[in-house]
Amino acid sequence: xxTNQNDEILDAIFSKAxxxxxxxxNHEALRSDFVPHHLPFRNPQLTSIGQILAPILHGSKPSNxxxxxxxxxxxxxxxxxxxxxxxxxxxxxxxxxxxxxxxxRMTGTEYRTLAELASAIGLTIPFTGLAITEVLSxxxxxxxxxxxxxxxxxxxxxxxxxxxxxDLLYDxxxxxxxISPGFLSLIGISNDLQFKEQLGARVQSRLSxxxxxxxxxxxxxxxxxxxxRAQLSLNPNAYTTAAINLCAALSGxxxxxxxxxxxxxxxxxxxxxxxxSNLLDDRHVRIAVQKIDQDRVSDALRTLPIHAKIVLLAxxxxxxxxxxxxxxxxxxxxxxxxxxKTGLESLTTRRVSGLLTELDTLGLITAAVxxxxxYGRTKKINPEITLETASKAFESDDAMRHLFH
DNA sequence: CGTCCACAGGAATGACGGGCGG
DNA sequence: CCGCCCGTCATTCCTGTGGACG
Numbered sequence: 514x515x516t517n518q519n520d521e522i523l524d525a526i527f528s529k530a531x532x533x534x535x536x537x538x539n540h541e542a543l544r545s546d547f548v549p550h551h552l553p554f555r556n557p558q559l560t561s562i563g564q565i566l567a568p569i570l571h572g573s574k575p576s577n578x579x580x581x582x583x584x585x586x587x588x589x590x591x592x593x594x595x596x597x598x599x600x601x602x603x604x605x606x607x608x609x610x611x612x613x614x615x616x617x618r619m620t621g622t623e624y625r626t627l628a629e630l631a632s633a634i635g636l637t638i639p640f641t642g643l644a645i646t647e648v649l650s651x652x653x654x655x656x657x658x659x660x661x662x663x664x665x666x667x668x669x670x671x672x673x674x675x676x677x678x679x680d681l682l683y684d685x686x687x688x689x690x691x692i693s694p695g696f697l698s699l700i701g702i703s704n705d706l707q708f709k710e711q712l713g714a715r716v717q718s719r720l721s722x723x724x725x726x727x728x729x730x731x732x733x734x735x736x737x738x739x740x741x742r743a744q745l746s747l748n749p750n751a752y753t754t755a756a757i758n759l760c761a762a763l764s765g766x767x768x769x770x771x772x773x774x775x776x777x778x779x780x781x782x783x784x785x786x787x788x789x790s791n792l793l794d795d796r797h798v799r800i801a802v803q804k805i806d807q808d809r810v811s812d813a814l815r816t817l818p819i820h821a822k823i824v825l826l827a828x829x830x831x832x833x834x835x836x837x838x839x840x841x842x843x844x845x846x847x848x849x850x851x852x853x854k855t856g857l858e859s860l861t862t863r864r865v866s867g868l869l870t871e872l873d874t875l876g877l878i879t880a881a882v883x884x885x886x887x888y889g890r891t892k893k894i895n896p897e898i899t900l901e902t903a904s905k906a907f908e909s910d911d912a913m914r915h916l917f918h
Numbered sequence: 919c920g921t922c923c924a925c926a927g928g929a930a931t932g933a934c935g936g937g938c939g940g
Numbered sequence: 941c942c943g944c945c946c947g948t949c950a951t952t953c954c955t956g957t958g959g960a961c962g
Contacts, residue, residue, distance in 0.1 A: 622947065644945060647938095818949085842924070864950055866926070882926070886960030889924030 542746035543779035574696035582727025585770030670701035686719040729769025735761035814906035840891035
């Protein structure tokens with residue numbers, strides 16, 4: 514290829530990009546962590562949270578609060594919104610209270626969640642090495658010494674409890690005498706509506722002194738939300754109402770999930786920009802739906818541990834040769850065979866069974882337990898992805914590559 | 919109606935790499 | 941440097957089970 518041709522291609526890309534600039538006005542407003550100033554249809558919830566947290570302004574401890582609602586119902590946005598408002602007031606009035614936000618699924622473990630809290634109040638904690646109770650007592654000690662007042666928001670708190678039980682929450686909610694005259698209030702945000710039942714009675718009464726439910730958005734409401742976002746982020750006349758309506762309809766019909774809806778709009782807009790179009794229409798939205806799904810899958814595939822990858826591949830092969838009878842037993846045989854080829858030692862049936870359920874929860878396969886009566890009880894394995902998708906995602910992995918041919 | 923298949927999936931335990939305080 | 945504790949991954953051992961077959 515000559516330099517001239519290169520230049521032509523580059524020119525084309527740049528001029529497309531320049532045209533595309535007509536589409537976006539402010540990219541930020543479509544990002545998933547963007548907190549808009551205006552939260553439509555959430556006034557009742559906002560007032561409730563405000564009332565619950567108001568005692569802070571008099572220096573007293575607000576009730577613990579539990580917030581429920583499915584994903585994308587505005588729980589996080591509403592909470593963050595209130596917190597920024599409160600922080601503004603607090604600074605103005607010189608009230609000393611700390612707000613700490615953390616997402617339990619992001620931080621991952623009990624330990625790291627606590628470490629997050631610790632570092633936010635100015636306590637440096639090694640990222641591993643200490644006993645959890647040690648971290649906790651250090652936090653309590655510091656809070657007592659400095660009579661620190663803090664509100665600790667734990668997002669996706671259900672994740673924490675499912676994985677580790679409610680002991681940490683118990684310790685956190687029952688530490689008030691150990692840190693007085695400071696205090697620690699908890700705000701738990703849960704996607705799981707049945708979350709409360711996982712808690713023991715002692716934690717339940719403490720944590721959910723107040724409760725708040727965020728209902729899903731209707732398609733109508735999603736449309737309004739999307740329109741507001743589009744006005745913030747896109748140029749007027751750069752998008753069709755059909756595109757907006759389709760985004761709302763696609764995400765609304767599932768769970769009233771505003772985050773998904775906004776994601777969809779962003780991806781669609783980026784798609785339109787990349788192709789140099791200056792009008793975002795419903796065609797882009799339809800492509801975006803597929804792209805989001807693809808990205809999610811290939812991302813999950815690439816970060817899989819090596820044995821999980823092999824198990825997944827074995828599942829695909831087994832289902833390919835005999836879709837009707839693809840069971841954990843067959844997959845395990847195939848898996849051992851593949852392991853031999855790579856020279857890896859194969860894991861136990863028990864472990865592979867566990868990996869299969871993990872792949873199921875990731876949505877990469879479906880592993881349904883079925884009974885063949887006299888012929889035993891198995892997981893029926895059904896891959897949710899194609900061999901091509903898998904091989905494309907695995908081709909950067911040296912150990913995996915020569916398992917295809 | 920009991921048997922018995924082919925596993926599921928819980929519990930206990932261990933190996934390992936990492937990081938602490940002393 | 942030691943002894944200890946962490947999270948993660950894996951093994952071992954185990955009990956449980958729906959329903960077709962005899």
